[in-house]
Amino acid sequence: MASSVHFPGAVNSKFTTDLAFEQPSTHPAMPTYRVMDSDGIIVDESRKPSDISNEEILKWYKNMLTGTGPPAIVSIMDLIMFDAQRQGRLSFYMVSAGEEGIAIGSASALFPKDVIFCQYRETGVFQQRGFALSDFMNQLFANGKDNGKGRNMPVHYGSSKLNIHTISSTLATQIPQAAGAAYALKIQALQNPNMVPRIVACYFGEGAASEGDFHAALNIAATRSCPVVFICRNNGYAISTPTLEQYRGDGIASRGIGYGIDTIRVDGNDIFAVREVTKEARRMALENGGKPILIEAMSYRVSHHSTSDDSFAYRAKVEVEDWKRRDNPITRLRKWMEHQGLWDDEMEKEARSQIRKDVLKAFAQAEKEKRAPLRDMFTDVYEDLSEESKVQMKELGRLLDEYPGEYDVSEFEGGRKGLDEPAEQ
Template sequence: MSFAGPLRRSLIPRTSRTIASRYPCPKRRCFATATSATSEAPREPEGTKEVPMTVGDGGAGTIRPVRQRHGSDRLVFPGAVNSKFTNRLVFRQQDPSKAIDTYRVMDTEGQIIDETHGIDFDNMKEQTLKMYSSMVTVSIMDQIMYDSQRQGRISFYIVNAGEEGIAVGSAAALGEHDTIYAQYREAGVLMYRGYTLDEFMAQCFSNCKDHGKGRNMPIHYSSKKLNFHPISSTLATQLPHASGAGYALKMERTPACAVTYFGEGAASEGDFHAALNIAATRGCPTLFVCRNNGYAISTPTLEQYKGDGIASRGVGYGIDTIRVDGNDTWAVYKVTKEARELAISQQKPVLIEAMSYRVSHHSTSDDSFAYRARVEVEDWKRRDNPITRLRKFMELRNWWDQEKDTQLRQQLRKDVLKAFNNAEREKKPAISKLWEDTYDKPTKDQQSQMQEMKDILERYGEEYDLEGYEGGKNGVVPKR
C-alpha cells in the first residue's frame, strides 16, 4: 500500500487548497509554482530589473507575492521590496542640508506667499473671524486661569500661548464626525468646535457641572457631543487609541478620520512608535498632529532625539508626512484639510509636524527660565505670533481694525470672567460620584465602601467640611 499520494497532497494545507481552487487559472499556476516541491520556477534573463511591487493593502491581505527574480539587480524581499544592490559600503547618514521643508501659506506680515493654496478667502470671512475669535478667547482664558492658579483658586493649568494657530487652524479643517484624541494644549480645538466657556470653567474647577464629575485634573477636558475623548495625563497613551479608532472607522466604512495631537516630547514614548506602525500597516485613516514647540518640559528637542525632527520618523514608517509652520494658521488649515481628504479617500494615516515655539512655561508647575534664557522667549514673542499674523491677514483685507479688536477683547474678557465666577460658586460633585461609572452597577465591594464612608461621616462629620459638596455628608448614598 502506497501513501505517497495522500502525503504529497497533504503538504498543501486544506485551507490553501480551497483558496487556490477559487483563483483564476493564472493565479493557480502561480500558487502551484510556490508550493510544488518538484517543479522549478522558470529562469529570468540575466540583469532583469524589478519593478516596485505592492506587497500589502493596509491589512486586507497580500495583493501579490514578493518574488526575487533570477539575475535581478536589486533586492526584492518582504523587508525591502525595491533595494538596488551596490558594491559601495556606505552607512546612511542624515544630510543636514536636506532637511524636510516647512510649508507656509502666509508670512509673518499676513501676506499670502503661496498663490497655489486653493483657499477661497473671499467666501471665508465669517470662518476667519470665528478662527480669530477662538484664538483670542483661548489666550484671554489662559491669562485669567494662570493667575487664578497662582492665587490658589484652581490646582493646575497649562496655557496654549504661541500654539493657538495649530489647534484652531486644524480644527477648522476637520469634520464634525471626526473623533479627537488630544493631549493638553488643544483648548482651541474644543473652542472652535463649540465647547462653551461654562464647560471649560466647570472642568477646571471640578464642580458638579463638569462632564468628568470632578474626577480628573484641570484642563483634562472631554466632550461626547463634540467627539472629543477625555485627555489623559500620561504621555502618548492617546496615540494607539487614535490608531484603533481610525481602524474602527475604516471597518465601519464611515467617511471620517481619527485625529490625535501630541508634543514632540511624547514622540519619544514607545506608544508613539506602536501607534504609527499599526496605523501604517493596517491602513488606518488617522491624522497624527505633532506640536513641535522646542521643549519637552525642561528638555530641549536637541537633547531629546537625533535626526530631522518628528517628520522624518513618519517617513521611516512609510507614512505620508508633511512639516508645516505652526504659526501660520492658514498653512495648518490647508495641510490638515488635504491630509484629512487623503486619509479618508485612500484609507491611510498622515503625520503632520507643526513647528511653533513654546513661549509659555510648560505648566503652572514649571519655571522655564531655569532652563532657557528669558531673552530667547521674549525674542520669539516679538518675532512671530499666530494671533498677530492672522490679525494682519484680516487687516490687509479691511476685515479688521484696532477698534474692533479692542471691543472683541473687552467683551471676551467679560465673558470669561462671568463663566469663571459662576463656576467658582458651584458646588463640588456629591461624594458618591467617586464610585460611579466604573461598573454598570456598584459592586458589593463598592457598596461596602460607600456604607463605610457614610458611617465615618455620620460619626465624625464635624471633622470634614463638606458644605461645598452636593448633598454634604448625605451625598454618600449606597446604591443597591
C-alpha cells in the same frame, strides 16, 4: 542577474557594489510648508485662501484672541486662569500660548463626526468645535456640572457630544488609542458602505513622540492602513528638555517616512497653512479604504509648561521675548486681516473687552457651583457597583458621621446623601 532586492523586508531595493552607509547629513531637512509670512503677507498668490469666508476667519481670530495687547501672547482665558491658580482658586492650569494656530487651524478642517484625541494644549480644538466657556470653567473647577463629574485634573477636558475623547495625563497614551479607534472606523466602514466617512485626529507634542507608544501607534496605523491624522506640535520643549536633547534626526517628520507614512511639515504659526494641510491630510486619510498621515506643525512654546513650571530655570528669558516679538499665530493673522480691511484697533479693543467679560462671567458662575455628589466617586467604574465599592461608600459615610468637624461636605451636592444606599447607575 537580479537588479533589486526581493527580500520580504526590503522590496524594490536596488543592489549595489558600493559599501556606503546612509548618513543623515547627506539628506536635506524636510521643508516647512507655509501660506503667509510673519507679516501676514501671502507668499504665493496662487495659494491664497479662497474657500474660507471672512466671517469664519474672524471666528478663528476671536477663538485665538490674546490678552492685554502686544507683546502679550497669553490668551484671555489662559491669563485669567493662570492668575486664578496663583491665587489658590484653582489647583493647576496649562496654557496654549504660541500654539493657538495649530489647534484652531487644524480643527477648522475636521468634520464634526471625526473622532479626536487631544493631549493637554488643545484648548483651541475644543473652542473651534463648540465647547462653551461654561464647559471649560465647570471642568476647571471640578463642579457638579462638569461632564467628568469632577474626577479629573483641571485642563483634562472631554466631550462625547463633540466626539473628543477625554484628555489623559499619562503622556502619549492617546496615540495608540487613536490608531485603534481609526482601525475600528475602518472596520465599521467596510461593514456599512453607506456610513459617512470619518477619520481620527490625534494631537501630541514632540516630547510625547519620544515615548514607545508613539512608535507602536504609527507602526500599527501604517500596517493596518488606518484613517488617522497624527498632528505633532513641535514647540521646542518637552517640559524642560529642548529638542536638541530629545533627538538627533530631522524632527518628528522624518520618523513618519521611516514608518511608510505620508508626511508633511507645516509652519504652525500660519493658520492658513495648518488648515490647508489638515484638510488635504483628511482627504488622503480616507483614500482607498484609509491610511495614516503625519503632520509636524512647527511652533514655539511661549508659556511655561504649566503652573507647576518655571521655564526661565532652563531657558533664557530673552529667547522667549524674542519669539514674542518675532512671530506668533495671532499677530500674524491680525496683520493679514488688517491688510484686508477686516480688522482695526477699535475692533480689537472691543473684542478683547467683551471676551474678558464673558470669561469672567463663566468663571464666577462655575466657581459658585457645588461639587458633584460624593457618591459619584464610586459610580461609573463598572455597570453596577461592585461589592467592594459598596463597602467603601458605606465606610465613607460612617467616617463623615463620626468626624463631622473634620470633613466639611457642604460644598458637595447633597452633602453625604446617597452614601448609605447606593443610587441606581
